Amino acid sequence: xxxxxxxxxxxxxxxxxxxxxxxxxxxxxxxxxxxxxxxxxxxxxxxxxxxxxxxxxxxxxxxxxxxxxxxxxxxxxxxxxxxxxxxx
Amino acid sequence: xxxxxxxxxxxxxxxxxxxxxxxxxxxxxxxxxxxxxxxxxxxxxxxxxxxxxxxxxxxxxxxxxxxxxxxxxxxxxxxxxxxxxxxxxxxxxxxxxxxxxxxxxxxxxxxxxxxxxxxxxxxxxxxxxxxxxxxxxxxxxxxxxxxxxxxxxxxxxxxxxxxxxxxxxxxxxxxxxxxxxxxxxxxxxxxxxxxxxxxxxxxxxxxxxxxxxxxxxxxxxxxxxxxxxxxxxxxxxxxxxxxxxxxxxxxxxxxxxxxxxxxxxxxxxxxxxxxxxxxxxxxxxxxxxxxxxxxxxxxxxxxxxxxxxxxxxxxxxxxxxxxxxxxxxxxxxxxxxxxxxxxxxxxxxxxxxxxxxxxxxxxxxxxxxxxxxxxxxxxxxxxxxxxxxxxxxxxxxxxxxxxxxxxxxxxxxxxxxxxxxxxxxxxxxxxxxxxxxxxxxx
Numbered sequence: 001x002x003x004x005x006x007x008x009x010x011x012x013x014x015x016x017x018x019x020x021x022x023x024x025x026x027x028x029x030x031x032x033x034x035x036x037x038x039x040x041x042x043x044x045x046x047x048x049x050x051x052x053x054x055x056x057x058x059x060x061x062x063x064x065x066x067x068x069x070x071x072x073x074x075x076x077x078x079x080x081x082x083x084x085x086x087x088x
Numbered sequence: 089x090x091x092x093x094x095x096x097x098x099x100x101x102x103x104x105x106x107x108x109x110x111x112x113x114x115x116x117x118x119x120x121x122x123x124x125x126x127x128x129x130x131x132x133x134x135x136x137x138x139x140x141x142x143x144x145x146x147x148x149x150x151x152x153x154x155x156x157x158x159x160x161x162x163x164x165x166x167x168x169x170x171x172x173x174x175x176x177x178x179x180x181x182x183x184x185x186x187x188x189x190x191x192x193x194x195x196x197x198x199x200x201x202x203x204x205x206x207x208x209x210x211x212x213x214x215x216x217x218x219x220x221x222x223x224x225x226x227x228x229x230x231x232x233x234x235x236x237x238x239x240x241x242x243x244x245x246x247x248x249x250x251x252x253x254x255x256x257x258x259x260x261x262x263x264x265x266x267x268x269x270x271x272x273x274x275x276x277x278x279x280x281x282x283x284x285x286x287x288x289x290x291x292x293x294x295x296x297x298x299x300x301x302x303x304x305x306x307x308x309x310x311x312x313x314x315x316x317x318x319x320x321x322x323x324x325x326x327x328x329x330x331x332x333x334x335x336x337x338x339x340x341x342x343x344x345x346x347x348x349x350x351x352x353x354x355x356x357x358x359x360x361x362x363x364x365x366x367x368x369x370x371x372x373x374x375x376x377x378x379x380x381x382x383x384x385x386x387x388x389x390x391x392x393x394x395x396x397x398x399x400x401x402x403x404x405x406x407x408x409x410x411x412x413x414x415x416x417x418x419x420x421x422x423x424x425x426x427x428x429x430x431x432x433x434x435x436x437x438x439x440x441x442x443x444x445x446x447x448x449x450x451x452x453x454x455x456x457x458x459x460x461x462x463x464x465x466x467x468x469x470x471x472x473x474x475x476x477x478x479x480x481x482x483x484x485x486x487x488x489x490x491x492x493x494x495x496x497x498x499x500x501x502x503x504x505x506x507x508x509x510x511x512x513x514x515x516x517x518x519x520x521x522x523x524x525x526x527x528x529x530x
Contacts, residue, residue, distance in 0.1 A: 004117040048188070049234040050110035051181025077180065084117070 001063070001086065002026060009081035011074075021057055021072050024081065036061050042069070053077065056084070093331040094208040094218045097240040097248035098189060098225070100181075101257035103202035104129040104142035107181045108171055110234035126150055127169040130158045141173055145257065184233065192225055197333040205245050207333050222260055230258065246281050246329030247272075253279070268327045273300030281324055282317075290314055291321075299325050339440075340377060343370040345493030346434030352391045353430040360417055361482055365492035366435040367413040368480075372467055372491070374437060380405035382439030384415040386423055389432040398423045403449065405441050408459045412437060434493070 008025040025035045040060040047056045054075045061068060071085040100106060108129055109122035126147040128140045138158035150165045162168050182201045189196045192215075193206035206225075208218050215221035222239045230236050240252030241262045250272065251263035263271055278288045280299050290313055296302050302310075303325035310318030323329065345366045353359050363386070374381060385399030398419050406412060416435050424430070469478045479490030 004115060048184050048232045049114035050107055050177065051184035051233055052111070052115070052177075053184060082115075084115075 001028065001083070003086070004082060004084060006080045007083050009072075011081070019055060019074060021059065021074070021081065024072070024083070026083065034063070036063050047073065058087070092209075092243050094211075095242060095245055095248045095331055095333070096193075096206050096208055096218070096222050096225070097245070097252040098185075098204050098206060098229075099238045099240075099249075099252045100185070100202035101236045101238060102142050102144060103181075103235075104173055104178060105144050105171075106142075106235040107178055108174060109144075110181075111174070111177055114234055122169070122171065125169060126152075126165045126167060127171065128152060128158075128161060129173050130161070130170045131173070181233070181235070185229065185237075188229065188232070189225070192221075195333045195335070197335060203249075205248060205333050208241075219260070219262065226258070226260055244327075244329040244331040245333070246324050247327055249281055250279070263327075265327050268303075269300070272325075272327065273298060273303060275299045277302055280321065283321060287314060287317065287321065339379070340373075342436055342438040342440060343374050343379075343381065344434065344436035345370050346387070346432055347488075347492045348432045349430070350487070353433065354427070356421070356424075356426065358488075359420060359424070359430065359433060361486060361488050362433050362492065363416045363420060363435060364409075364413050364480065365483070365488050365490060366433070367409050367416055369491045369493050370435055370437050371407060371409040371412050371463070372470070374440070375407045375463060375467055379440045379442055380407050381412065381437035382441060383437070384412055384419065385436040385438065386416050386419045387434040387436065388420075388423060388430050391429040391431050393431075394428075396423050399436070399438070401439070404447055405439070406456075407463070408456065409463055410459055411454075411456075 005026075009021055010023040012020040012022055014020065020041065021038055023035060023037045025033055027033055038059045038061045042058045042060060044055060044057045047054045052075060054073050057072045057074075059070055059072055061070070063070075067088075068086060069088040070083060071087065073082045073084045074080070075082065102123070105122060105127065109127075112118045113121060123144050124146065125144065126149075127144045128147055129142040130140050131138050140152060140154055140156050140158060140161050143152050143154060143161075147161075147165065147168065152161045152164055152168070158170060178201060185202075186196060186198055186204060189204055189206050193208055193211065195207040197205045199205065208215075208221055211221055212218070215224060218241060222241050226237055226239050236258035238252045238256050238258070239260045240248040240250065240254070241260065242248040242251055242264055247263045247265070247268075251261040254261040254263075254271075275298060277283050277291050277296060277299055278285075280302070283291070291297075291302065294305070294309070294313055296305060302321060305322065307319050307322045310322050312318075314321065347362055347366060349362065353362065381402070382405040383399055383401050385397065387398075388396040390396070400415065400419050402411070402415055412435075420433075466478055475491050483490040
């Protein structure tokens, strides 16, 4: 699973300005597309690392029939979603 | 009771390197922190822009200095890791830092891309004692942004900045007036703000080696040796300084642009074309600031690194590209022998005023109003469609860019100073070819 690469994302921008990732898609080494439906957002926070503003989400989902925890980042300036870290 | 001001100076440790390091750790998923190995940020030595822009602490320990050529740095440290600068990232990091400081303090004065003063007076009830508030700011920056800063805390700008330089990185130092004899006076004079190599030499010739000796010297004696600057230094050495911050950028005192040619210039036509390109840039900046220059200077550097400088007053202050260019050509023709290969050419405009009074001249056949109109039209087109949208025909088949002498486009985003609000005015900031600091007097 490619880390720190932009992923295709379906997300919900709520009327109060909240942003919620719903579903994303990535391509593996064999060029197979995988779609991941996020089951739960465990926490969200604003990040400013190296001055780059973004939102970071700790999420839970089933990936290849296994429950995983991972971090997604939305970068405000470049409008990109990035899968930054697999935790479990 | 007049309350004492509390000023803090915030300075990013090894700014360019720290920012690149934080980016690589956070967004490229690297595990190696550049700050812990001998590493530098440097230009590309292939295009001959190879100097050290920032260095890590381990690199510093090996004697590598900012501004020295990369090949020299590699001689000192063969395993040196060199990373290219990423100016867009640095501008963003700087903006985020300043925005954060503005959240915390009522007044923030940005001094350069990686330095700012903040006024913490009167925030005691909000954040507690100043020392605690400053610690909080320092630690929050580290946690939030992933790079470290030094904070100097005192009652005015000079003392705060001096305190910030004591020991690095990620430290907080105080230098309150009562601490001056212990902390400031034992230091060598070159550690004092605004003491450069030239002043240091003069002071040493007078038998002044420490800041304390400077503080106890008769200011009249310093004035005789170093003129006004001597008195300024005496004030700094005694801890007197400005304690009011301003968010307003001071106006430029002059406009200066230079271009280093890829190949040495040996033809008069070619040199004139470079001068025109520099005049375009300088004059357009001046018109944006609504300023008029009274004196034009030309400086040259030959292939063997000799310098030639000459300047001359204009008959009256002008902001016209063509008028400044003609003057620059006249000066150039007298300055250059016509054979020495030239590596670098520069144009400077000084004696800047805002008063546009034009004395009509009987003997000149030039219609200045028409010139001003065409300049204004060109400025407008360039503002709207980019600076390559319109240029003089002589640049059509020429390797010389139509507007030369600034920063390259990617660097032209306010790296050298606080960011302008209007993105179209962004290239006003292209003041120094290297990320540097504005000097105090400017």
